[in-house]
Amino acid sequence: MKNLFAWLVVLSLVACADEDESPAVQFWQPDDFPPATYTFQNNPVTAPGFELGRMLFYDPVFSRDSTVSCANCHLQAVAFADPAHKISVGINDRIGTRNAPPIFNLAFKSNFFWDGGVNHIDFIPINAIVNPNELDQDIDVLISKLNKYNRYPQKFKDAFNKANIDSQQMLFALSQFMVMMVSANSRYDQYVNGNKSVLAEQEIRGLALVESKCTSCHTPPLFTNDGFANNGLDTEFTDRGRAIITESENDVGKFRVPTLRNVELTDPYMHDGRFRTLEQVLTHYQQGVKDSPTLDPLLKQNETPGIVLSDTEKADIIAFLKTLTDRSFTQDKRFANPFLP
Ligand code: HEC
Ligand code: HEC
Known part of the structure; x- marks a missing residue:
């Protein structure tokens, strides 16, 4: 089934490439990941489309005063999270309400934002x-700015072959x-794919602990079950989380279970960035x-709420979490700022 899906993706990319002569870009479907959920058939990835998206992502033309780009809050060096702010800061230093999550493996997920408000x-x-x-x-x-901007009309034409730039092409x-x-491509992935010598003993102990105490929520291979949970941060909730979307009292204080991949890099942690380490x-x-x-x-199984952990176990778990760091991703030049030399 997985293979069939991968072939469908490849075929649709190839089919599109024939139609408009845009070279297809190869999407990486790791063998042990679930099939991608992204609707490639509506929007096949092509080289000009990808390069255009990259420019847009890094272009401050996106803010009202042309000073802030997506990359202000999503930095590649830290897996496209924001290392500088607990709560993200936008145009004119205005403070938002939540911590900017990292960006990767989006193609495999079915809900986005801390409350799943976008699907x-x-x-x-x-x-x-x-x-x-x-x-x-x-x-x-924004669209009229892009239409007037020298660098864009030709690039949009190369990517989508339409007369004018519109919001759908931009998206x-x-x-x-x-x-x-x-x-x-973290050390953990290399371990799972057969290179058993790549993890140290402490890291392997940490993996076993994570498997017994964390993976019902932070489920491999994505290290999230794509669901929502209240992990006990508060007793009263100024941010009602998932309940904002579902309007159900049962969802008050529940937030998206974040991935643990690249977590070493993506501090500060939680939806409000309250933890630094x-x-x-x-x-x-x-x-x-x-x-x-x-x-x-799961967090109510003992006399006092929480997870039973010794200090050594905590250290082992942290050692394991650091094996989930993927520098080949944070240093991948394809995703770097195209405006820098
Ligand atoms: C001012 C900071 C800021 C800017 C600028 C910004 N973002 Fe974000 N981004 C956030 C925050 C905060 C969230 C989480 C929102 C929430 O959960 O309510 C987010 C969420 C996301 C997510 C969802 C990730 C996930 O797994 O749920 C993606 C993807 C994303 N942003 C892409 C972009 C793109 C593309 C742009 C430019 C058009 C952009 N962001 C501009 C702060 C920012
Ligand atoms: C009941 C489900 C559940 C269990 C069990 C659980 N977590 Fe979480 N975890 C969450 C949720 C939900 C969040 C986000 C909460 C928020 O921001 O409000 C979270 C956040 C985190 C974060 C912060 C990630 C980020 O990007 O901000 C880390 C790190 C983390 N958990 C590690 C662990 C570890 C290690 C264990 C096992 C010892 C564990 N979790 C067990 C549900 C769970």
């Missing part, structure tokens, strides 16, 4: 563009750039978990 990659940028705390720009104004180009961001995160699970009506049952 298709193609719609993600709209939120960032029009959000007054992020880019604060009307989509129509498609950004998606083409972002879905190609696949991160599956992995040590603090593990101490939270060990002794900081707060009870509330929606606290996940």
Whole structure:
């Protein structure tokens, strides 16, 4: 089944390449990952489309005053998270409400944002563009800026072969750039793929602990079950999380289970960036978990809420989490800023 799917993707890319003569770009479907959920048939990735998306991602023309780009809050060196702010900061230093999540392996996920408020990659940028705390720009104004900008009309034509730039092409180009961001080459992946000598003893002990205590939520290979949970950060919730979308009291204080891949790089942690270190995160699970009506049952199995962990076990788990870092992804030149030499 997996192979069949991979072939369909390749075939649709090839078919498109024949039609408009845009060279296809190869999407990487790692063998042990679930099949990609992205709708490639509507928006096949081509070389000009991908390169255009890359430019757009790094271009400050996206903000009302042309000062802030997507990359201000999503930095490649830290797997496209934001190392500088707990809560992200946009145009005119306006403060948002949540921590900017990393960007990779989006093609395999079915919901986005901390509350799952967006369920298709193609719609993600709209939120960032029009959000007054992020880019604060009307989509129509952005499109007319792009149409007037010297560098873009020809590039859009090369990618989509239409007379004028419209918002769908802009969104498609950004998606083409972002879905190609696949991160599956950490030391952990090399270990899983047969290179058993790549992990040290402590890291292997940490892996076993994570498998017994964390993977019902942070499930491999993506290290998320793509669901929502309350992991005990608070008793009262200023940010109601998943309940904002579902309007159900049962979802108050539940947030998207984030991936643990590249987690060494993506601090600060949690939806509000409250923890600076992995040590603090593990101490939270060990002794900081707060009870509330929606606290996940997995964290309520003992007399006091939380996960039973010794200090040695915490250290082993942190050692393992660092094996999930994928520098080949954070240093991949295909995703780097095209405006820099
Ligand atoms: C001011 C900072 C900021 C800017 C600028 C920004 N983002 Fe984000 N981004 C965020 C925050 C914060 C979230 C999480 C929002 C939430 O959960 O409510 C987010 C979420 C995302 C996600 C979802 C990731 C996931 O796994 O759920 C993607 C993808 C993304 N942004 C892409 C972009 C793109 C593309 C642009 C440019 C058009 C952009 N961002 C501009 C801060 C920013
Ligand atoms: C009941 C499900 C559940 C279990 C079990 C669980 N987590 Fe989490 N984890 C979450 C959720 C949900 C979040 C995000 C919470 C938020 O931001 O409000 C999270 C966040 C994290 C983060 C922060 C990631 C980031 O990008 O901000 C780390 C690190 C983490 N968990 C590690 C672990 C480890 C290690 C274990 C096992 C010792 C574990 N978790 C067990 C659900 C769980």
